Amino acid sequence: MFENFLIRPDSLRxxxxxxxxxxxxxxxxxxxxRGCYLSLHNGYHLExxxxxxxxxxxxxxxxGRAxxxxxxIRTAVHEHWDYDDEAVLHVAAPGGLAPGRHTVRFQQSVLAAYGYLPTDEEWVKNPPRPGSGAGSDKTPEIVAYTLTLTELTEPEKTR
Structure with missing residues (x-):
């Protein structure tokens, strides 16, 4: 259920x-x-x-960090990502996306569990590839979203 709310619908830019x-x-x-320590966050399957x-x-x-x-992030063992905190995922894609509707397939990979799992030590050395299902915690399925990208006005374009 949580996976249905992982992306803010109006945030594609x-x-x-x-x-x-x-x-x-x-x-x-x-x-x-519960959130997680950032060192456990392994990235996203993103299509x-x-x-x-x-x-x-x-x-x-x-x-508030760049x-x-x-x-x-694997070394950020003392930095926490709280459940209520929104983060920004930046994706390198020269030219960006065209304005309009896009189908986004998405799965979060966080190497957190309730207690010890046999995979824990291996995942520290070799984290699983996001989208493989391994390390998906509360997001066991890849979820599809339909998001709309709108062009920004000039003052909004520069970061």
């Missing part, structure tokens, strides 16, 4: 930096009511209109 569209962003939430955007094209912005890679 192209990201413009120095006058160039470098990708797009989504406002995302955590699926587990937009059939194109997959793997974690090496994703950066994550939370807690966007970080999921490799950087």
């Amino acid at each position: 192209n990201e413009v930096c120095d006058g160039r569209t470098v990708g797009f962003t989504l406002a995302v939430r955590h699926a587990n009511y 937009v209109d059939g194109t997959e955007y793997p974690t090496d094209r994703q950066t994550f912005e939370i807690n 966007p970080r890679t999921f490799e950087e």
Whole structure:
């Protein structure tokens, strides 16, 4: 059920930096009511209109810090992502997305569990690929959203 509320519906935006569209962003939430330590957050399975955007094209912005890679986040063992806090997922996609409706397939991968699992030690060394089902915690299925991207006005375009 939580997976139905992971993306804020009006949050799909192209990201413009120095006058160039470098990708797009989504406002995302955590699926587990406990939140998690960031080091356990492994990224997202993300597909937009059939194109997959793997974690090496994703950066994550939370807690007032600049966007970080999921490799950087793996070391954030004392930083927490609370359930109520909205984060921003940045996706590198030169040219961004076209205005209009998009089908987004999405699954959060958080390596958190209630107690010890035999996979825990292996996942520290070799985290599972988001979308494989492993490490999906409260998001066992890939969920499809229909989101609309609208062009931003000029003052909103620069970050």
